[in-house]
Amino acid sequence: MSTTWELNDDDKYALLELLPRATSVAQLTIGRTYGGIRTVGFPELKSIPFDEADIKNKVKKVAAAVRAVAQKQEDPTTLDTAADVFETATSITKTRETWATVAEPAFKSLRTTLAGADAELTDKQEELLSEIEELAENITGDKDAQQKARSWAVTTIPKFIYIDEYPDLAGHQDIAAYIQRKSQSQLNDSDKNFEKLCKVAGLDPEGLQTLLGQNDHETRNQLVNRASAVVTAEIKRLWKDRALKIRFNLDAHHLDTIISDPTSTYDVEINLNERSRGFQWFFAFYIAFSADTDGGHAENAVILLDEPGLYLHAKSQSDLLRHFDVDFSNQILYSTHSPFMVPTHALDSVRTVNIAEGAGTTVTNDPTGDAKTLFPLQAALGYDLAQSLFIGPNNLIVEGVTDFWIMSAVSAYMIETNRTSLNPTLTMTPAGGAQKVSYMVALLTSESLNVLVLLDTERDSKATKAELLKSRLIREQNVVFVSEAFTPTPNEADIEDLLDPAIYESLVTESYSAELKGRTLSLNANIPRIARRIETGLSDLGIAFHKTRPTRLFLKKMASEPEKILSDQSLIQFETLFELINSRLDKQVSRGNKPFEV
Structure with missing residues (x-):
């Protein structure tokens, strides 16, 4: 197992005390084998500069300087010999360690000889000698310094406390x-x-x-x-x-x-x-x-906890999560199978654990795994979604979860880039298909909430709008079609059509790369909606199309390179749609809870 640790300012100072050349080190790695052997590495630690030609040049200058001083002595033999011995010893540069090991005593011998002869070098010559002398000392002392730094690192990392049995407290x-x-x-x-x-x-x-x-x-x-x-x-x-x-x-x-x-x-x-x-x-x-x-x-x-809160009911497990957040400065890692112990407000902290016969145990922050692994996460998100239905007074119902993902991601990006985004008071809810929109609208309007509906522009969605109006569940102006974001208005359009068709096609080919390997995806340009074209093209190859796959990839790329996913035209169309939704919301709010009064 290998771990990477970031150093704070105090850590960096302590490390420099032991390893002065670690000026560029901000991280270190600590690993441990099954045998209990620890390893410590400094991946950012730069090697000690060692220029063989530069060293030989400085050695020659120092030796020449010593010989020049020798000529001023009554008996120059001693210093001449010392200069020859010094130059020979310090010119061996097969490896830095070999050179430093031989050079260090040569420096001491030369200085002793100079002192015995009561001879001095000039300031510039002394500076040259000190530079290569210091280099030799750094190289020979580096091994011990690194070992001290490694020992410091092992003793400095936090303790890990693993708890699977929780304390009993007698009354x-x-x-x-x-x-x-x-x-x-x-x-x-x-x-x-x-x-x-x-x-x-x-x-x-x-x-x-x-x-x-x-x-x-x-x-x-x-x-x-x-x-x-x-x-x-x-x-x-x-x-x-x-x-x-x-x-x-x-x-x-x-x-x-x-x-x-x-x-x-x-x-x-x-x-x-x-x-x-x-x-x-x-x-x-x-x-x-x-x-x-x-x-x-x-x-x-x-703190490592195994299945905390196992005896608590759902609401109290949520209390425990808040206890973790508010009352502990410790980093807490815990395993759970309970959806109520999944922090849906901080999904970036969630990791899924998968066990496969070939790969062994893998831990990832990608929402991957089999049904058993993903069930707590899915259930948590479903519960959180159900709870959120009645939290906001203003609601936007979209047809499916992929519509929710795309709209949420793009709106968040618009906020970051100071462009028009969805009204932040809107709670967006996927209905699970156009057929279920009517039930969701009835549920929300019964709570006297403001409700808008965003529908794809196609036959089923138009029938849904007619049903909503016939049942007098919602005003006509509160139903928005995706096609209204386009100029001119197309006869059919999905949320995916707001994206550049070439970009969406690339998302599909990348997310289906395994199935499409060695095969060509042909699209019928006469089919108006890009998702429908993709579905037909994949069907011709015997491949089932699931919009969640390219949409997941879309979310991933939105987090890392949004400018490559959203073209200028897409941004304009999303802004047009957001402005339309926001204006319809403003009109609805101004009317209060009287949806059918002018």
Whole structure:
């Protein structure tokens, strides 16, 4: 396994202290084999400059300078000999390491001889000697410096804490027994979890026992009441299922964690041990990780969780996700099969894990895999989509998911480039086909929401419009056809026709490259809609056409090279469509909830 790490400014400074030449290093790689051997690499580390011709030239100049100084001596033999030995030793340049190993003692010998002869070089000559001397020192010391840097890297990366079994937190604690086991260094897992509870709640078990011995029950009760208020406030913030109250109850040597529902009729108090398995898990998780990440051993750790929230129902799993986002500075990685643990607000953080017999286990941020792998993601998106239907007061219904993808991506690009985009208050919803648009319109208008419909221009869509108007579900001006973005207006048009036909064809050929290998896709120019032309052309080759494939590729290229996907003409047509939709929305909003009044 190999990982790549980015260095912050403090990391870079620490690295330079150990490896001064790492001025260009902003990343490092750390790997580990199954045998536990770690490897560290600095891919951006530049090699030490080593110019053989330049070195020989400087060596000759230094040797000549020494010989010139020798002529000023009564006995020049010593310095002449030293110059010859120096030049011979430092001219061996087979490899930088060989040269540096031989040159370093030669530098020391020459300096000793010069000092013994009370001879000095000029400043310029001394600078030349120092340059190649420093080069030799850097080369010979580089191996040790890199090793120190590698050791630093291994000790500096965050700890990884993997958790598959989550802590149990007992609702009944014997403080005296706990203190005794602690004095004997015999704490069990339950005791350690109790310590975490006390840390989060601000309780001191030893202090409580001391107060018990002094019969100071009032102070003890004040302390646990304050702790109860602290924990209750946090649980109310985190646990959205219902407002619960936490009370710590002292009974001599024992501390009980009592949970009650203050909104219930009788406000019955129940020990934590008797609460639902889901709440016990959530409470224990909150206590354990609050303690461990706030000055504890997991403060700067990367936390790896296996199936967190398994005992929680859907709404509480969403609360857990918010807990991850808001209350932890740690990086958290977790596995899940639950669609409610998929952060649909941050899909770029989602990875799918696939296991194949030939390829083994692969993890990717592309939404790929078999049905079992993708089901949680699909279900999460479907749930999020269903929830979003009633969030926005203004809604735009499109026929299919590919229409939704294209419109959303292009509108986002328009915002980035300061062009006309869809009104940001519009909630766009794919109906799943023209036949289902009427049901979606009926559903939304029943909630007194503003509804617009965008339809492809073809026979089924025109029938859909007629049905909507006949049922008086929507005003005629609230139905927009894609063809209205064109001048002149064509008889038929899909969302895909807003794209350059050649570009859309290239998306198809690339996304179907495996099926089209060695085959030619022929398109009938007499078919008015590009998607229909593609479908017919592929059908002639015995290939089924799915618009999602080129559209996925469209989304990918929109993220990396949108200017190559959207021609100037396409931008004009999308802007025309967006302006039309926005103006129809403005008229609808100005009328309020009276769709059929002028």
